[in-house]
Amino acid sequence: MSSESPEHPSPERLGRLPKSVQWLLMVSVSLVFSAFLHYWHVPAALLVGPMVIGIIMGTNGANITPPKPLYLGAQSVLGVMIGGSMTIGILTSFVQDWPLIIGVTTMTLLASSFLGWILCVKQVLPGTAGIWGSSPGAASAMVIMAEAFGADARLVAFMQYVRVVIVVAVASSVANFWVDPEVAAAAAQAHQWFPPLDVTGFAITLALAVICCLVGEKSRLPSGTLLVPIIVTMILHVGGFLDVVLPEWFLGLTYAMIGWVIGLKFTPPVLRHAARAFPKVLLSIIVLIGFCAGISALLVIFMDVDPLTAYLATSPGGLDSVAIIAASTNVDLSFILVLQATRFFMVLAFGPSLARLVAKRTAHLT
Numbered sequence: 001m002s003s004e005s006p007e008h009p010s011p012e013r014l015g016r017l018p019k020s021v022q023w024l025l026m027v028s029v030s031l032v033f034s035a036f037l038h039y040w041h042v043p044a045a046l047l048v049g050p051m052v053i054g055i056i057m058g059t060n061g062a063n064i065t066p067p068k069p070l071y072l073g074a075q076s077v078l079g080v081m082i083g084g085s086m087t088i089g090i091l092t093s094f095v096q097d098w099p100l101i102i103g104v105t106t107m108t109l110l111a112s113s114f115l116g117w118i119l120c121v122k123q124v125l126p127g128t129a130g131i132w133g134s135s136p137g138a139a140s141a142m143v144i145m146a147e148a149f150g151a152d153a154r155l156v157a158f159m160q161y162v163r164v165v166i167v168v169a170v171a172s173s174v175a176n177f178w179v180d181p182e183v184a185a186a187a188a189q190a191h192q193w194f195p196p197l198d199v200t201g202f203a204i205t206l207a208l209a210v211i212c213c214l215v216g217e218k219s220r221l222p223s224g225t226l227l228v229p230i231i232v233t234m235i236l237h238v239g240g241f242l243d244v245v246l247p248e249w250f251l252g253l254t255y256a257m258i259g260w261v262i263g264l265k266f267t268p269p270v271l272r273h274a275a276r277a278f279p280k281v282l283l284s285i286i287v288l289i290g291f292c293a294g295i296s297a298l299l300v301i302f303m304d305v306d307p308l309t310a311y312l313a314t315s316p317g318g319l320d321s322v323a324i325i326a327a328s329t330n331v332d333l334s335f336i337l338v339l340q341a342t343r344f345f346m347v348l349a350f351g352p353s354l355a356r357l358v359a360k361r362t363a364h365l366t
Contacts, residue, residue: 015061022057022064029053030256044172044325046255051165054263061268066260074257075225076213078320080205081251081327082337083233084244090334091238094342100303104295104314105343109354111291112136112316115284117358124280125155131358133159134284135347136292136316158274161265163285167317168325170289174311175329201245208233208242223344226320230341255324262321292316305335313339 014022034049042048057064094101112134119130132146133156146156212232216224236242274281296310305313309331315322319340326336 013061014057015063019064022062026050026053026057026062026064026260030260034256042172042176044168044175044255044321044328046252047259047321047324048168048172050256050259051168051263052259054260055165055266056263058264058266059268059271062264065264066257070257071261072213072217072225073209074254074261075223075320076209076216076229077246077251077254078258078323079212079216079226079229080209080233080244081246081254082319082323082341083230084237084242084246085323085327085333085337086230086234086238087334088238090338093334094338097303101339101342102346104299104339105346107295108136108292108314108316108343109346109350112288113354113358115288117361119280119284120358122280124284125152125159125277128358129155129159130281130284132156133163133281134288135160136163136288136343152273154270154273155277157265158270159281159285161262162281163288163316164262164318164321165266166282166285167289167315168321171312171315171317171322171325175308175325175331195247197247198245201243202247202250204242205245208236227344258320258324288316306332309335312336319344 014025017025030050030053033053034045037045037049113131116131116134119125119134120128124130125133129146129151132142132151135142142156142160146152209229212229213225216226216228219228221227233242233244237244292314293311296307296314299305299310299313300307303310308329312322312326312329312331313336322340323337326333
């Protein structure tokens with residue numbers, strides 16, 4: 001006899017449905033919700049919509065997972081898009097302003113490490129999970145490193161992806177607030193989902209994405225399927241050897257896949273495991289977002305960067321999600337990608353070592 005009662009239905013009811021039905025439900029509802037968000041000119045609607053529906057599905061027991069090759073392929077396509085957005089001007093900007101860019105990135109890393117140290121010392125989370133979970137970016141790499149160091153990977157993943165969701169929500173809201181409604185409406189009317197397609201250019205771009213995805217996966221680099229396409233495409237594009245052709249409808253599918261993967265990570269077991277620490281974890285995330293917003297104010301004051309560009313450039317989300325939001329708004333995409341890519345590389349290079357150092361220093365306190 002089942003212990004479940006009508007008054008207390010199982011939160012994992014969706015898991016009882018056939019997987020084909022779960023997929024049909026998630027895709028159809030995501031399509032409707034994304035169309036609604038797009039109608040209201042919400043930036044990155046095709047990322048935010050599927051992500052929200054994925055969270056709802058995951059927290060209600062859905063047991064579907066996007067096929068790994070499709071998710072890695074989506075990362076690679078996004079990497080090609082980011083790499084294709086790089087220009088000589090971006091590289092020149094980095095050379096000219098590298099002390100500021102490195103300084104901003106270093107401040108963010110130190111701030112996140114300090115928050116992780118506080119979570120560890122106050123024993124908000126068991127062991128050293130708070131340190132690894134506070135790292136601003138490279139979520140998958142931090143989860144792997146944390147598990148190797150003996151931290152609870154479930155809690156680290158929870159912290160990392162809660163931050164991604166909150167950053168996406170806040171950044172999208174800020175972008176929507178800052179964009180002139182008339183400009184957004186005009187852009188929406190001019191938006192072409194199915195423009196005339198350069199079939200040859202599209203085929204070359206897809207072939208490059210597939211090759212880079214395979215190389216990135218074999219390279220064993222953290223986030224290699226995103227990192228390798230960015231580097232290779234940037235070199236080819238800046239050198240004048242490639243024009244990236246990615247129609248909007250195809251990018252929309254890519255954004256949706258990334259949104260679903262993020263959302264479906266929020267499962268009932270993970271939420272139950274992290275429920276007690278959630279308020280303090282949420283507070284630490286808000287503090288980090290506020291700190292980065294403060295840095296963006298300095299960019300506005302001392303470098304005359306427009307506020308939305310400065311905010312997105314310093315936002316502590318993933319490179320992929322911030323790039324999607326930036327690409328859907330009228331901002332200086334080049335500047336945003338320079339700062340976000342620099343932090344991405346610095347987190348990969350120094351994040352694990354910094355987290356290990358803080359973890360060792362606080363090991364006797366846990």
